[in-house]
Amino acid sequence: MTIEKSTGAPLKVHRYSGAARINHWITAISFVLLWLSGLALFHPSLYGLTALFGGGEMMRWLHPWIGVVLSISFLGLFLRFFTANLPERTDWKWLTSVRAVLSGHEENLPEVGKYNAGQKAVFWGMAVLIPVMLVSGIGLWDAGLVYVGATLGFKPTIDMQRWAALVHAAAGILTIVIWIVHVYAAIWVRGTISAMTEGKVTGGWAWRHHRKWLRKEVAEHKVGSNA
């Protein structure tokens, strides 16, 4: 972590390594492809989305494999970020101060570490739902089931497959909602997106939204000038 301070330009704070950013974008691209292809089969009016994947048959083949990529990629994100997402006492205060959060009055909220309680909710929501999507998805995946049957000797009953379909759909909707929250927050809170594009945020951004984290970075001499 370094700071770059040149006269006039704001202080910059490193937030994500290159590897973390690549990991994030592989997950992000897979997720978008998954919801596009998943929604195509979810409602007939969206079936036209299959054209983006070269038609229904190609999409049916591709979707589970993208799911495998996402699962592995998300595991990477999970291992990278879960310690920073462990709950803290102040999270509760943050979560219950809906008005201050939504109006952007962060001066009325406790100082936040690397992640606020909303970000933690997104993280843990995905951490729970992605394994659910993976398991229920395998239950709907013909080729996957053939493999599971051959290796583990497990063959789900038709009722289990029906549950898989329903759970996959419900969990899919929830992940899309979480994704909307995630993307919206990144847009609404200006200055956030550079964290995932350049790996850096401005000092002011860190001061405003993640002051405890900024203090820690400064204390550890990761932020200063030309450290």
Next chain:
Amino acid sequence: MAPLPAFDVIRRSATSMPAPTPGRSVEVAKLIDASRCIGCKACQSACIEWNDLKPEIGENVGVYDNPHDLTPNNFTLMRFAEWENPANGNLEWLIRKDGCMHCEDPGCLKACPAPGAIVQYSNGIVDFQKENCIGCGYCVKGCPFNIPRISQTEHKAFKCTLCSDRVAVGQIPACAKACPTNAITFGTKAEMIAHSEKRVKDLKSRGFDKAGLYNPPGVSGTHVMYVLHHADRPQLYAGLAENPRISPLVEVWKGVAKYAGLAVIGLSVAAGALHHMLAGANRVSPEDEANAEKLAGGPKT
């Protein structure tokens, strides 16, 4: 039989708009009389021949069922069950020709996400349209009778067509044509119900007082019906469903979940847009930047 009127599609899978209403043509049905079946498998052979199927050579494991299950290359199967009737000690050989029942309310069609991959004709036949099928297997989950099979080579779903191609030109299905004992008959649904009544009466006069017609109301009736000697216990016939209906899980998945799911997504997007309009962007102020600089301290050397 006389040629039936050419049939139109009355239901089409994954299609939101209502189908044009051509009016119902005469409904057809196949009646399978389990009490007349001798288990010769002529129907299976005729099905394979007419549909030009190439079932794999199987393995004899000491049962009569051959092959062991329906496959993408085997649309119909004689299932053999032995049952000792406790009322009279007789060993009864209950043979059932399994295959698509052509439900009036087809679960496969309800579950199918690919527009037009499954259709129901105005004569009641439920047919898979291979060119629209994407091989997802949702029909397997929708079916209350466990009939459709997905080919691992073609990646498409297959099942009995009720020889819709033959029926369209006034022919009866290949299995019915081949049956040497008239256990399989085909005609209008009304004719087949009338025929079954005669058969049931005959069976009752011979001591099968629970004989009856299997035309399950849970799927609004079927276009393949059975005459059973023990109509009160369809399970005896190799597990024929007692009260088949589209699974409530499938009803929820393909009913309320579809609309609720899209509504939840739409509302989330709308909530975001509305919030941004009302609250405006959450921007970092110059004071924030100054505070950060102050915290970080002056330039070091």
